[in-house]
Amino acid sequence: MKTEQYQKRQTATATDKCFRIGRPTAYFILLLLTYTVGYLSASSSTSHPPSPSFTSAVTATNYSSPPSSSSSNQLLDPFRVTTRCVDPIPSELVRQTLLDRFFNGSTPFQDFPADHAAKLLRPTIVKGWGSNGAVFENLIPKVKPRTIIEVGTFLGASALHMAELTRKLGLQTQIICIYDFCGWAGFGDRFENLPMINGDVLLRYQFMQNVVTSNKTGSIIPVPYSSGSALIELCELGVFADLVEIDAGHDFLSAWSDINRGYRILRPGGVLFGHDYFTAADNRGVRRAVDLFARVNGLKVKVDGQHWVIDSVELYYDSS
Incomplete structure (x- = not known):
């Protein structure tokens, strides 16, 4: 036991x-x-989260026809323009609206040029790229624009050309030139003996001098801000255009932003167009942005030389 x-x-x-x-x-x-x-x-x-590459998302989508609203919304959410536009104001009020908003009601050409810049300016330095392309003579007689917005103006070569074309047609056209007048990194290497004051190469002053010399101060007005901020402001002011030219930043994101914002302030029957559709970087820059915008919105891209053209309504343009 x-x-x-x-x-x-x-x-x-x-x-x-x-x-x-x-x-x-x-x-x-x-x-x-x-x-x-x-x-x-x-x-x-x-599944693994989607790649941040926008190219991958676009490549995987079939754009043979415009995408459905749900898939389009999902694709473009990170790129959506959220600014609310007011109703368009009459064309005859555009100039004074801009003078009131940006220049305290007076013209920026008053008492031009300032003393500190006068001795450094040349009568004209009109340098541009594609500024006299056939696209301007093809579009302006057909659209007969009352208002033109040019995004990316540099020294005003294409704006002056458009002003002369509208004058010959007897049109009272206001041309709005949006540009920050800072150039781009290293652009001075392509020009000799640019005057400089405290690091400023006086692009805006020279642009204005070109306008004064050409006697176009009544039809051309500069808006000296970045394209993004200026286009947003015009949208909120109700300043719409019959022609909108996009020729500022040439990388994809800059071109995409400008095209989307520019199209929003296009009057019915107006035309959006721009330069540099064919470049060495066309698949990564302007051409990629233009083609994508057209596909997403069910629009067509037409080509005139180096310029691309998108009609808000397929009505006016025929380059033949």
């Missing part, structure tokens, strides 16, 4: 020791199994 009781006590003691030793190990094994099963389940049931 004593032997049996002793054996039972020994067995119970051994079991208790085994339990005390095995419990932490069991907890650890259980935890490890839980983590492993959870990780494997997540990997198999959840």
